[in-house]
Amino acid sequence: MRRFYDLFAEYITGICSRYIDDSDDVKDVFQECMIKIVRNIGRFEYRGNGSLRSWVTRIAVNESLTFLKSRKQAELTALDFDIRDETETDDPDIADVPPEVIHSMIRQLPAGYRTVFNLYVIEGKSHKEIADMLNIKEASSASQFHRAKNTLAKEIERYRNNKGIRS
Amino acid sequence: MNTEWQKEMQRKMESCRKPAPDIPWPELERKMTAAYRQRQAAATGRYKRMAAAVAALAVFTATTVYFSHTESPATQTHTAIRSASDGTTPHVAGGGLSAYGGTNMAGKPAAMAKRQHTHQPQTEYRPEATATTASGTDTPPRQTAGDAGQNGDMPNATGRPNATPHKDRAGSLTAYTPAKAMGKTRLSAKIYMTNAMSGYDNTGAATAMLAKADPIGSHSYSFSGNHCEQRLAQTPSTVTDVHHRQPVRVGLGVRYRINDRWSVESGLTYSYLYSDITSRNNNYSYQTEQRLHYIGIPVSASYSVWRGRHLNVYATAGGMVEKAVSGKRDTRTIVGNETESDMSDHVSIGPLQLSANMAVGAEYLITPALGVYLEPGLSYYFDNGSATPTVYSDKPLNFSLSLGLRFNIR
Numbered sequence: 001m002r003r004f005y006d007l008f009a010e011y012i013t014g015i016c017s018r019y020i021d022d023s024d025d026v027k028d029v030f031q032e033c034m035i036k037i038v039r040n041i042g043r044f045e046y047r048g049n050g051s052l053r054s055w056v057t058r059i060a061v062n063e064s065l066t067f068l069k070s071r072k073q074a075e076l077t078a079l080d081f082d083i084r085d086e087t088e089t090d091d092p093d094i095a096d097v098p099p100e101v102i103h104s105m106i107r108q109l110p111a112g113y114r115t116v117f118n119l120y121v122i123e124g125k126s127h128k129e130i131a132d133m134l135n136i137k138e139a140s141s142a143s144q145f146h147r148a149k150n151t152l153a154k155e156i157e158r159y160r161n162n163k164g165i166r167s
Numbered sequence: 168m169n170t171e172w173q174k175e176m177q178r179k180m181e182s183c184r185k186p187a188p189d190i191p192w193p194e195l196e197r198k199m200t201a202a203y204r205q206r207q208a209a210a211t212g213r214y215k216r217m218a219a220a221v222a223a224l225a226v227f228t229a230t231t232v233y234f235s236h237t238e239s240p241a242t243q244t245h246t247a248i249r250s251a252s253d254g255t256t257p258h259v260a261g262g263g264l265s266a267y268g269g270t271n272m273a274g275k276p277a278a279m280a281k282r283q284h285t286h287q288p289q290t291e292y293r294p295e296a297t298a299t300t301a302s303g304t305d306t307p308p309r310q311t312a313g314d315a316g317q318n319g320d321m322p323n324a325t326g327r328p329n330a331t332p333h334k335d336r337a338g339s340l341t342a343y344t345p346a347k348a349m350g351k352t353r354l355s356a357k358i359y360m361t362n363a364m365s366g367y368d369n370t371g372a373a374t375a376m377l378a379k380a381d382p383i384g385s386h387s388y389s390f391s392g393n394h395c396e397q398r399l400a401q402t403p404s405t406v407t408d409v410h411h412r413q414p415v416r417v418g419l420g421v422r423y424r425i426n427d428r429w430s431v432e433s434g435l436t437y438s439y440l441y442s443d444i445t446s447r448n449n450n451y452s453y454q455t456e457q458r459l460h461y462i463g464i465p466v467s468a469s470y471s472v473w474r475g476r477h478l479n480v481y482a483t484a485g486g487m488v489e490k491a492v493s494g495k496r497d498t499r500t501i502v503g504n505e506t507e508s509d510m511s512d513h514v515s516i517g518p519l520q521l522s523a524n525m526a527v528g529a530e531y532l533i534t535p536a537l538g539v540y541l542e543p544g545l546s547y548y549f550d551n552g553s554a555t556p557t558v559y560s561d562k563p564l565n566f567s568l569s570l571g572l573r574f575n576i577r
Contacts, residue, residue, distance in 0.1 A: 009187035027188035091172035
């Protein structure tokens, strides 16, 4: 177990903290993840390199969502009432932006936007799947994704300007 | 959104690590251990329930089959009366013999009745009693025995009986004698246990080590940049011992007799495979305990070489397809003389395991309904491409010895 902890603790924390902005909450969810992994290790099926990491990722994402739905349901539900059409900006250039910086930017997004962005871009879920997972409308997921991405693009642009990075 | 942009974002986030929350390891370990024990307890409970269900099924099957072939005297009489009233079974009023002579059945029933008279204590398992009772419906059992004694003298007095018992209905009753039951029962079920195959495989060759190394222990090789375990394990001084203990197989089967010689058989088996795998070099060692559970479906054909009153000697050949339904591997890493870590992971073997087997068997019929058999044989397990070391992959050709009970159903 210690070896597993050494290998995965930081990785799991990276995932949880991408969904959850409060450090104490991350701590709770992380602990719950570790317990759930041990409890369900019998269900893990080895399917080649990286399969364990994929399985761990799924658990970490699910636990984070469970937490968000229990604590931040109001923010998630509000997504349905905050639909304003917003055109999607071009994909911001992130080649020169360190992962930690992007991680921090995502974390600063409002809970609802952050969740939709994470699920759509990082986990590769469709808006239909996200709508089902968060109990919101599909249109809300798409709309909030655009807003999240536009907000992120502005932050990235600001970061690049501060660092003097030119496109 | 450009998919390339999405992939780049995914790559960056996947490589992003954050310091783990400040939770004291003993506290976290305690909670994880408690969760692990809960899981084990639940799994053990499942296995116990499964075992209880299988045992109950076996007992129920055995009891049902046994009693379906061991009728009580009252039942026998009732059957005889019913048969007699239906007119389907010839009977002798007042012990007269002419009826037998007139219906081509004089010899056999009389001879059977004589046997019953002289071997009274065995009537419980010797369905001659059924035949005799059937023929003596109108007389009390004791009188029937007496009549039968008289009847039994008749064939000798008149020369050999002119009966052809196997061609008429009454003759079919003789199928209840043990020797006939051995030959006439079409359908039988069996429950058995095979405990075979043991081996010890010890190798210091690096190539052999690599063939067996992947499934051992943690999945750390899955993670880029953490291949140190493998690299260390591949040093020339690394030695791997693979010790496969005797697997245990239990099964249920059904056999259908096509004719006097040939029969086909199929069923369901459960096999438990246990292996100790030790990999060590000068610095440290891994000790792995591997447990695999297989469910299999055997199919075979048997040829009866010799069949006697109680004994049937046969040869059988066939194949089996097995699926590893569950597996677990517990690995302990030992550095110096101290345990550094314990790791438990699930073992999944996707490909089916095919095998061919041939055996000779001897079955002894204890009662018409129940026989015990012993089958020594050889099995060959085909390579299924799995990297997981098993007794099947390391010792494909194995001796096997099966011991079981066979219940003749009908």
